[in-house]
Amino acid sequence: MNSENWIDIRSDTVTRPCKQMRKVMAEAEVGDAVYGDDPSVNQLQELGAEISGQEASLYVCSGVQSNLIALLTHCARGDEYIVGQDAHTYKYEGGGAAVLGSIQPQPIEISSDGSLDLNKVASVIKENDFHFARSKLLSIENTTSGKVLPQSYLNDAVIFCKKHQLKLHMDGARVANAAVAQNETISNLVSNFDSVSICLSKGLGAPVGSLLCASRDFIKEAKHWQKMLGGGMRQAGIIAAAGIYALKNNINRLSIDHENALILSNALKEIESLQDISVNTNIIKFSLPEDKVESLNNFLIEKKIKASVSSNMRIVTHLDVSSKNIEYIIDAFKIFFRT
Ligand SMILES: Cc1ncc(COP(=O)(O)O)c(C=O)c1O
Numbered sequence: 558m559n560s561e562n563w564i565d566i567r568s569d570t571v572t573r574p575c576k577q578m579r580k581v582m583a584e585a586e587v588g589d590a591v592y593g594d595d596p597s598v599n600q601l602q603e604l605g606a607e608i609s610g611q612e613a614s615l616y617v618c619s620g621v622q623s624n625l626i627a628l629l630t631h632c633a634r635g636d637e638y639i640v641g642q643d644a645h646t647y648k649y650e651g652g653g654a655a656v657l658g659s660i661q662p663q664p665i666e667i668s669s670d671g672s673l674d675l676n677k678v679a680s681v682i683k684e685n686d687f688h689f690a691r692s693k694l695l696s697i698e699n700t701t702s703g704k705v706l707p708q709s710y711l712n713d714a715v716i717f718c719k720k721h722q723l724k725l726h727m728d729g730a731r732v733a734n735a736a737v738a739q740n741e742t743i744s745n746l747v748s749n750f751d752s753v754s755i756c757l758s759k760g761l762g763a764p765v766g767s768l769l770c771a772s773r774d775f776i777k778e779a780k781h782w783q784k785m786l787g788g789g790m791r792q793a794g795i796i797a798a799a800g801i802y803a804l805k806n807n808i809n810r811l812s813i814d815h816e817n818a819l820i821l822s823n824a825l826k827e828i829e830s831l832q833d834i835s836v837n838t839n840i841i842k843f844s845l846p847e848d849k850v851e852s853l854n855n856f857l858i859e860k861k862i863k864a865s866v867s868s869n870m871r872i873v874t875h876l877d878v879s880s881k882n883i884e885y886i887i888d889a890f891k892i893f894f895r896t
Pocket of ligand 1: 570619620621622645646698728730731756758
């Protein structure tokens with residue numbers, strides 16, 4: 558079945574490049590990016606530095622690789638990073654930092670607002686003692702499950718890390734959503750961080766790629782790790798052009814995805830069987846009776862709606878889900894639950 562005919566609400570990673578994006582990709586100037594000769598990659602990296610308020614950025618193939626390169630650059634063998642128990646950089650990246658960098662993760666519970674309680678962070682920082690791994694880095698995620706970390710928390714985290722001599726990394730896979738939700742620029746959220754990873758291939762709609770943004774010296778070192786991981790790309794301008802298009806055209810429109818998520822979540826709240834409904838930026842979460850999981854899944858497939866149906870369900874809005882699609886999804890849920 559042609560995926561164009563489906564409404565896919567599993568994740569914002571499913572977005573497909575639009576016609577104009579494909580056009581700039583087809584026409585992109587390219588060169589060998591490993592030699593530093595690809596004008597489109599260079600332009601994207603300059604843009605990454607500009608929007609993050611950092612000195613430099615490195616175009617890499619994925620969010621996982623970007624976070625991994627950041628961890629390998631910040632931490633040496635026997636160092637540790639403090640991270641959320643359910644954070645992507647801990648739970649969903651194959652243990653890369655431990656496997657490839659001999660870096661110990663120190664996970665802690667994420668608070669209900671998505672932040673890591675800085676008192677808890679302080680309590681797990683290891684003393685300088687030969688028994689312990691060396692605490693080097695705090696890694697936070699923004700947004701986390703769609704939740705926006707407030708600017709005051711980000712400022713506190715920067716001050717906290719300076720005081721405790723920790724470096725501070727942001728997995729900003731969806732930091733553009735956080736910025737748009739607060740009517741802020743991305744750079745105001747991240748320019749004081751030691752490094753930030755920004756995904757181009759989620760709500761921003763590029764087919765592939767992330768930007769690791771940091772100081773010039775950090776990016777020079779990060780390039781070494783990128784190469785070691787086999788992440789050096791040659792005529793990557795073809796895909797970098799999509800990233801440039803995404804940054805220039807698809808940031809402000811994220812507000813539409815947030816609005817659509819709100820409309821959908823308000824409608825779902827009218828369905829009694831759905832409980833604990835929350836909406837944060839473009840992510841809706843709710844619980845569903847276990848005995849409805851299979852039948853709802855089958856029903857949504859019949860309706861050509863791709864969803865990750867489970868008793869703790871998540872729906873994600875993005876640029877391939879229009880307002881009309883939202884109405885269609887609401888109708889489908891209402892028909893299934895007969896409200
Ligand atoms: C918060 C977060 N960080 C990092 C990533 C990794 O991105 P990628 O799948 O492009 O490697 C994801 C992917 O969904 C994510 O949700």
